[in-house]
Amino acid sequence: MLRLRKPAVGRSYCLPIQMASSNVMNMQDKKWEFVIVGSGAGGATLARELSNKGRKVLVVEKGRYEKEAGTTWGQFHNFELARITAIFAKWKEQVIIYTANGAGGTTVISHGNGIRCLEEELTTCGITLEGEFAEAEREMRISPIAEGLLSDGSKRILWASRELGYKMEPMPKFIDPSKCRKCGACAGGCVNGAKWTALDYLREATQSGAEIIYNTAVEQVIVENGAAKGVKGIGPHGRIEIQSEVVILAAGGLRTPVILQRSGIKEAGSGLFVDLVVDTYGVTKGLNQLHEPATALVDLEFHKSKGFILSPSVSRRRVTNFTKFGVKGLTLPAHRLIGIMTKIADETVGHVYADGTVSKPVTERDWAKLREGSSIAKKILIKAGADSHSIVFSKPQGGHPGGTAAIGRVVDKDLQTEVNNLFVCDASVFPAAPGLPPILTIVALAKRLAKTLAA
Numbered sequence: 001m002l003r004l005r006k007p008a009v010g011r012s013y014c015l016p017i018q019m020a021s022s023n024v025m026n027m028q029d030k031k032w033e034f035v036i037v038g039s040g041a042g043g044a045t046l047a048r049e050l051s052n053k054g055r056k057v058l059v060v061e062k063g064r065y066e067k068e069a070g071t072t073w074g075q076f077h078n079f080e081l082a083r084i085t086a087i088f089a090k091w092k093e094q095v096i097i098y099t100a101n102g103a104g105g106t107t108v109i110s111h112g113n114g115i116r117c118l119e120e121e122l123t124t125c126g127i128t129l130e131g132e133f134a135e136a137e138r139e140m141r142i143s144p145i146a147e148g149l150l151s152d153g154s155k156r157i158l159w160a161s162r163e164l165g166y167k168m169e170p171m172p173k174f175i176d177p178s179k180c181r182k183c184g185a186c187a188g189g190c191v192n193g194a195k196w197t198a199l200d201y202l203r204e205a206t207q208s209g210a211e212i213i214y215n216t217a218v219e220q221v222i223v224e225n226g227a228a229k230g231v232k233g234i235g236p237h238g239r240i241e242i243q244s245e246v247v248i249l250a251a252g253g254l255r256t257p258v259i260l261q262r263s264g265i266k267e268a269g270s271g272l273f274v275d276l277v278v279d280t281y282g283v284t285k286g287l288n289q290l291h292e293p294a295t296a297l298v299d300l301e302f303h304k305s306k307g308f309i310l311s312p313s314v315s316r317r318r319v320t321n322f323t324k325f326g327v328k329g330l331t332l333p334a335h336r337l338i339g340i341m342t343k344i345a346d347e348t349v350g351h352v353y354a355d356g357t358v359s360k361p362v363t364e365r366d367w368a369k370l371r372e373g374s375s376i377a378k379k380i381l382i383k384a385g386a387d388s389h390s391i392v393f394s395k396p397q398g399g400h401p402g403g404t405a406a407i408g409r410v411v412d413k414d415l416q417t418e419v420n421n422l423f424v425c426d427a428s429v430f431p432a433a434p435g436l437p438p439i440l441t442i443v444a445l446a447k448r449l450a451k452t453l454a455a
């Protein structure tokens with residue numbers, strides 16, 4: 001977790017979520033029908049669906065409720081560059097994995113891209129989500145980005161790709177075009193409230209009676225006679241035990257497997273993917289992608305055949321470019337920079353260990369996909385006007401960790417583990433790397449699970 005000093009003056013942007021009582025004694029006296037661990041894509045959706053059906057729900061969230069969503073401070077407070085601080089000590093592969101802690105989880109820092117993924121793989125596992133996808137797409141108001149929101153840089157990339165015969169298209173987004181101010185800071189939390197996040201579902205959940213406690217990390221599930229009975233964790237007032245009939249872990253692909261292993265499910269943790277990404281940037285005479293929603297376009301034509309997608313994207317912040325490109329990143333001129341990200345469905349060979357450390361090797365096959373995508377990106381950028389000598393490639397990174405409690409290995413098709421009444425509902429359950437934005441599919445899976453649990 002990055003720790004920065006809080007600036008003396010900062011813009012405060014309060015989202016109107018009612019914070020539930022965090023009286024720990026009160027929480028421990030009660031018995032809940034459902035305890036949901038984590039308030040991101042999976043957790044918030046379940047909380048909303050179950051509480052809308054009148055069920056008694058408690059969400060336990062490790063991070064805090066961020067009042068400054070949308071500000072640089074808010075972003076850094078919640079951003080977790082997984083293990084970046086420990087790269088040299090613990091993590092030989094040096095792949096940066098981005099996730100976020102706090103109300104709404106990683107959806108708060110997402111780019112607002114909404115694409116169905118893993119439909120075929122899930123069908124093979126016996127899971128069809130057609131109804132749930134359609135419902136989520138309606139609620140999140142997903143539609144291709146309006147051309148009026150594109151920056152000059154992306155318009156030029158669109159032109160160049162089409163000239164070269166590639167199929168770049170507007171990205172399907174859960175961003176309300178009437179509220180988007182093209183600030184380009186989607187990953188900072190969307191100060192204009194244009195982007196759907198899990199906070200929208202959390203808000204509805206609390207309106208329907210769900211309670212939430214923040215700053216409380218679940219460490220272990222209480223298991224008695226082969227069935228889940230609640231969770232143990234640590235909060236601001238010390239150790240805590242919460243009783244519940246059903247426990248659902250939705251702490252994300254890096255944290256859920258840790259809780260599972262500590263609860264006796266040793267198979268959890270292997271099979272990690274992160275949807276590896278390499279950014280390709282080039283310097284132009286005056287084009288940039290600063291004023292638009294991030295990753296505004298997408299080329300999906302190679303997804304099935306070669307396992308990668310292309311999407312124009314540039315980081316504006318020097319600190320982010322430093323993490324991606326090293327010292328060279330500090331010198332990149334954001335106002336003259338255009339870029340394209342290559343995202344792959346990587347091999348599921350990573351591992352999350354019970355102590356929370358991570359191993360994420362980049363295999364030869366991964367490198368081959370990254371290289372092929374990046375070389376197309378380079379061609380497009382040069383055609384769009386980037387100086388061919390200025391082209392740089394980032395280190396591999398990832399922002400979609402999952403697969404660590406996969407369906408068929410750790411959970412069954414109802415997302416239940418070998419422990420009765422212990423379920424998992426986040427990216428951990430994905431049976432393969434999507435290589436595509438996962439939020440919509442996690443939301444759809446959570447809607448399906450809520451129906452089963454409330455039946």
Ligand SMILES: Cc1cc2nc3c(=O)[nH]c(=O)nc-3n(C[C@H](O)[C@H](O)[C@H](O)COP(=O)(O)OP(=O)(O)OC[C@H]3O[C@@H](n4cnc5c(N)ncnc54)[C@H](O)[C@@H]3O)c2cc1C
Nearest residue numbers: 038040042062102105106111112113218399427437438439
């Ligand atoms: C920069 C960036 C941009 C992205 N853009 C997109 C996009 O445009 N579209 C898309 O589909 N995907 C996007 N993603 C990926 C997407 O946001 C995540 O894959 C998705 O949110 C994962 O959902 P989840 O439910 O698995 O976990 P999360 O949403 O990460 O939620 C997990 C929650 O659990 C909490 N938690 C963790 N440990 C504990 C614990 N021990 N006890 C209690 N709570 C705990 C965390 O604080 C967090 O709130 C992006 C990711 C990044 C990093």
